[in-house]
Amino acid sequence: MSNDPKLSRALRIPEKRLSRLGGLGAMTAGVAGNMALGGLSQLAQAKRPNMRDLLLTPKNITRVTEQLAQMRGAAMKIGQLVSMDTGDVLPPELSQIMARLRNDAHFMPAAQLKHVLNAEWGAGWLKDFKSFDVHPIAAASIGQVHSAVLKDGRRLAIKVQYPGVAKSIDSDVANVGALIKMSGLMPKGFELAPYLEEARKQLHQETDYLREGKNLKRFNDLLRDHSNFVLPELVAEWSTPQVLCMSHVSGKAIEQMTHLSQQARDDIASALIELTLQELFSFGVMQTDPNFANYQFDEDTQKIVLLDFGATQEIGPNTVAQYHELFRAGLAKDLGALQSIVQQIGFFSSDTKDTHKAQISAMIELVFEAITQSESYDFTDPTLQAKMQKMGIKLANDGFIPPPLPIDVLLLQRKFGGMFLLVNRLGAQVNLKQLISRAVA
Structure with missing residues (x-):
């Protein structure tokens, strides 16, 4: 999760499949348009267009990273897998583009956040809280984390899943895979499909916050006698498949x-x-x-x-x-x-x-x-x-x-x-x- 407040800004996460597909389509068309203009410019100078140079312009890199960062979910997960797992095999340019996603920290605006929490907890949930900070303390590919204090004094860390991520996993993975293939930067013969499939399966698992809560409890039990480590404790009564509630643990x-x-x-x-x-x-x-x-x-x-x-x-x-x-x-x-x-x-x-x-x-x-x-x-x-x-x-x-x-x-x-x-x-x-x-x- 990224937690650098200097990079943070509220940006509505597209929820519907069509809006997510439209965002990818607009990005792809924009990148292709920029490449076409660049190619014409090179032809006018009697130069043979270089596809890699046409793709990796500052304007295209900015367009790709901003659109994928706004969509979250599959876009960022594939970016993590490609940039962290295969950076020694893939061209450094592609790894660099995808790695930039890890440092992005856009988050849901307050109105969208409230809509998600109302759907999970029901209207009137705020009456049980002494405070709830709508600005997240961390943001990642699947959700963002908020600090809150219940009226009984318990300080919490609450991870809220981005709306639309879970329902759009399969289509997002397919679309982002197509974008990567379109780039032409993949080495000939490299099998991207296993990475796409792994991203898809991981995303389906990671969007189940009840599963993550069980894993948190499991590691708490495994490390109970390990004096070097401390973990948050699950707060089950405030956790749902899309909201994970934990005790707040301080650290830098x-x-x-x-x-x-x-x-x-x-x-x-x-x-x-x-x-x-x-x-x-x-x-x-x-x-x-x-x-x-x-x-x-x-x-x-x-x-x-x-x-x-x-x-x-x-x-x-x-x-x-x-x-x-x-x-x-x-x-x-x-x-x-x-x-x-x-x-x-x-x-x-x-x-x-x-x-x-x-x-x-x-x-x-x-x-x-x-x-x-x-x-x-x-x-x-x-x-x-x-x-x-x-x-x-x-x-x-x-x-x-x-x-x-x-x-x-x-x-x-x-x-x-x-x-x-x-x-x-x-x-x-x-x-x-x-x-x-x-x-x-």
Whole structure:
């Protein structure tokens, strides 16, 4: 969720399917019109039009991001999946366009918010509240969060779903997928369909706030004895399928904790990585959205605040077993076992060229080499990232198109990548070898 008030402005969310489809149609026509004008201009200068350059003008980028941000839902979810999960494969221009959606913070105007709450709680609900702030404290792809205080003194965080999002998921996903394909920026042979299908399924799950409430309760139970973490408590009597009511938990953006001591930052990073490993190997269930805004830190209690369990997913036992073998083989530097399990997981297939298999295996070996070469891995050291990027570019330029990953694996890689970025932002140093060894012992 984005919670930067400087970016926030009230913007009515289109509710009806036709209005959402019309918004996409107008955007597509506008982008195509801008491209046509640009192409004519280049032809007039005796230049051959370049489709990528015509699409990626400031005017087109602004039009696309603003329209998709206003629609929320599928538009932003696909943006998250494309920009976070495949940024090392897709052209950087497309990832950049979609990644901009994560930083947008438009929210429903007060009149639309009241209409939604009246439909969920019935007229006259405000009489039970001491206060209700109509300006959200956070906004995301599915809904926005408001601070409120009941007359009995309980301070609440109330997540309100955008109207029309749930009913328009399937059509939104299809339309945004068509827009991405129209861009012409997809690498030849890249399978977008699995990402679209995953976005569709995730959206259907995340728009069920009763499901998210159950996941919140589940993680509260799982982490009850973990002193490093604090979570909101579900307030069931004020929760509905479109409104999730929780106790308010105070905290500051965790990526802003760079002023803390090195040891404090290392401890935060270690706790987050250990939690991720526990979710995979002990809990069998994971909060798969690594958005920074889902993690806060309370400096008074020195606890990590965990938020937003809409993207919680079960991890299948087969995937758990495969990653257990992957980590054990990597730590043991058993290259034969490592290459075998990498193929079983699906990072490459039996049809993949031997040279590509070797390159992918070498990249994974490089990661484990970095983890095991010293007791503490410095996440601020750019060496590994630079080498991986160079090897990834070489692989892409050599024509490698990754096979569609199983959904469990896709979600795990998304979480791992997000944790790496967050720990990097904290400037932490962590004994990864010890944490992983303990998790797979």
